[in-house]
Amino acid sequence: MNRDKIIILGSGSSVGVPRIDGYWGRANKNDLKNNRTRCSIYIKYKSLNILIDTSPDIRSQLLKNKITKIDNVIYTHDHADQTHGINELRPFFWKNKKKINVYTNKSTAKTLYKSFAYLFIKKSKFYNPILKMNIIKNKFFIRKNKNKFFFEPIIVSHGDTNANGYIFKKIAYISDCSFISKKEIKKLYNLNILIIDCLKFKKHKTHLNYYEAIKYIKILKPKKTILTNLHSDIDYKKLKNKLTKLTNNIVPAYDGMKIKI
Numbered sequence: 001m002n003r004d005k006i007i008i009l010g011s012g013s014s015v016g017v018p019r020i021d022g023y024w025g026r027a028n029k030n031d032l033k034n035n036r037t038r039c040s041i042y043i044k045y046k047s048l049n050i051l052i053d054t055s056p057d058i059r060s061q062l063l064k065n066k067i068t069k070i071d072n073v074i075y076t077h078d079h080a081d082q083t084h085g086i087n088e089l090r091p092f093f094w095k096n097k098k099k100i101n102v103y104t105n106k107s108t109a110k111t112l113y114k115s116f117a118y119l120f121i122k123k124s125k126f127y128n129p130i131l132k133m134n135i136i137k138n139k140f141f142i143r144k145n146k147n148k149f150f151f152e153p154i155i156v157s158h159g160d161t162n163a164n165g166y167i168f169k170k171i172a173y174i175s176d177c178s179f180i181s182k183k184e185i186k187k188l189y190n191l192n193i194l195i196i197d198c199l200k201f202k203k204h205k206t207h208l209n210y211y212e213a214i215k216y217i218k219i220l221k222p223k224k225t226i227l228t229n230l231h232s233d234i235d236y237k238k239l240k241n242k243l244t245k246l247t248n249n250i251v252p253a254y255d256g257m258k259i260k261i
């Protein structure tokens with residue numbers, strides 16, 4: 001599929017499935033769709049190659065999906081499972097021969113500067129900074145040649161912090177979320193695709209659970225919904241069967257899932 005598309009690079013919760021110690025929880029280890037790396041998506045639109053978040057699994061995610069070009073990175077928030085793959089972007093700086101543009105809000109920018117200062121500021125005469133920070137608050141666009149791609153950030157609660165979701169081409173990506181305010185809800189009507197946090201069945205302090213995600217889907221009525229950030233409590237097939245009984249337009253995400261833009 002060489003057309004404009006999104007690839008779900010990672011659909012798993014912060015420790016992935018299986019966990020580093022081999023724990024699969026309730027997920028059937030024989031089903032490849034339960035093998036989940038940390039949340040991230042890749043957007044290909046004409047000549048633009050955009051990543052949302054750089055998970056600790058980014059190297060294997062890009063290799064597996066044969067993604068050889070990245071020129072822009074957008075961050076949802078500053079948690080380790082969204083940001084700690086940032087150092088792996090170096091080869092794209094070498095290939096592009098220019099700094100990679102990073103787009104995020106002020107507080108995530110602050111953490112990135114603090115934790116990965118060497119990637120933004122010259123710290124050594126032997127290593128060049130590879131990233132250029134762009135702090136965004138409202139709608140923004142990413143341009144390459146004549147191609148422009150517009151994003152609208154939305155602010156959602158994520159436990160005791162906030163995360164950005166992003167709306168583009170009538171698609172919304174909200175990977176980490178525990179609550180959406182009425183003000184932000186208004187921006188999410190008439191979507192073609194909603195990709196939203198659905199950590200587990202039990203209630204969780206920093207993420208939407210299954211029942212909360214369904215509640216938002218019923219309010220927003222997107223044409224199609226993809227549930228992501230799935231914990232080891234959730235088995236792909238069991239969740240898919242449960243959703244099929246409810247409707248045919250909500251599906252669980254899996255690593256490598258491709259969506260036409």
Ligand SMILES: [Zn+2]
Binds near residue numbers: 077079158176
């Ligand atoms: Zn998070």
